Amino acid sequence: MELPVGVWGHYGFSSSPYSTSALQVAGADETLLVGRDQELRTVLRDLISGTQMVALEGDYGVGKSSLAAVAASTASRWRQARDSIAPLFLAPGRPLELEEKDTASSLERRAYFQVAGSILANEDRLIREGINLTQLNEFRYWLTTPTGGGWSAGIGASFPAVIGTNLSIGRTRSSNTSTGFTESGVITLIDSWLAAIFVTPEAGGVILLLDNLEVLSRFTKGVQLFESLRDRLFKRQGLRWIISGAEGTVRAALSTPKMSGVFPEPIDIAPLPHDLVKLVIARREEAFRVRSDAKLPVSPSAFEDAYAATGRNLRIALGLAERFSLRTEPGDMAWMTPEERDARFWAWTVNEGEKVIKQISDKVTDKQWKVLTTLVTDLDGFATSANAGDFGYKSLSSFQAHVQALAALRLVNYTADEQDGRRRIITATETGRLAVASRPSSSVPGK
């Protein structure tokens, strides 16, 4: 069988213009970041001021990880672009994702894999700058031995190039076949490198990205875990953190007695305003087009409409446009005008929503619809039980009963706020957003 041409190739693009992945540190993704000048300036100013942790708080899919990645990659180029008085920031390529099974030591280990990898990847330049990295060759040698305790694989996961090529050089260069390192010994060694490279907070640091902090709320001892990381990781010399999470977890985690006042206030990341959303697609069109006659299956303005109708969530709108593109015959679309393609996208979106509505319509009361519609159209899909008044409810219990009914149908997620057990967090799911987008507004009952 002939190798099929990918959908994006058919449309004239090298890859998906609607990818839902966060922008990356390593990619040339800064040009793709739209409308975050203010937030980016704040993050960069915090980094250059010596702040050890910058926290980003915002709803799922609004763009926290992308902002963090672009900030880290921008900071990592300061020293190269300017002169040696600029602070030195090293930025591992990938964020650390918090996992439910994590402990303080598993997280420390993963963080140090990244730190070691970024130092090894910059070894030549650091040595050129006169920095003394003690026992570097011994460390390299140890990585290739069975006693290396998985460090080689751990570093390789984030820095394949370091492990693939440089390591073999290290092996031949090393005349030392002496002892290995213990787990704590490696960390102490890496700490000594950090101390040698980043003598003062203003000298820079390795920027580590810690994403999806909302996972903390699913830990039994999430708050304690986070607090125990304070001295163990967040305050370590030479480490800088950009942490992010949804559902209010970042703010909550930073406001416990042990954490409060230690780091600056989280930066709120709000949904991108409507007028900038077209640019998200236009920039990707520029960056990914490989033919002059490339055709976007979903135009920037159709994308903006979908974004507005589903409650201003980039990830969800991108996901819709991507799924539509993958399930529509590119050959048919090629002959259509942009308006015809957009009409088709809209019909497809409404149809997706109608499928949801069909399954649930006899289960959702008018009052519940009203709650869901307000959530998506007025509150960008995110609220807490403290917002009951915004939905027109004086009684919390009747409001909560509606929300629970919507949650049972998976139209919203409904979780407890870990800090404040009485407060509940309500997030519209993609299904809930689609249902609202497709339900004729005329049938939405008044208050």
Ligand SMILES: Nc1ncnc2c1ncn2[C@@H]1O[C@H](COP(=O)(O)OP(=O)(O)OP(=O)(O)O)[C@@H](O)[C@H]1O
């Ligand atoms: N400012 C922006 N400009 C252009 N694209 C963006 C921007 N912010 C986010 N995106 C895109 O939107 C999608 C969601 O962004 P991202 O993953 O950064 O959000 P997030 O807030 O980290 O989400 P989550 O809470 O699920 O981790 C990604 O495809 C990303 O590339």
Ligand SMILES: [Mg+2]
């Ligand atoms: Mg993220």
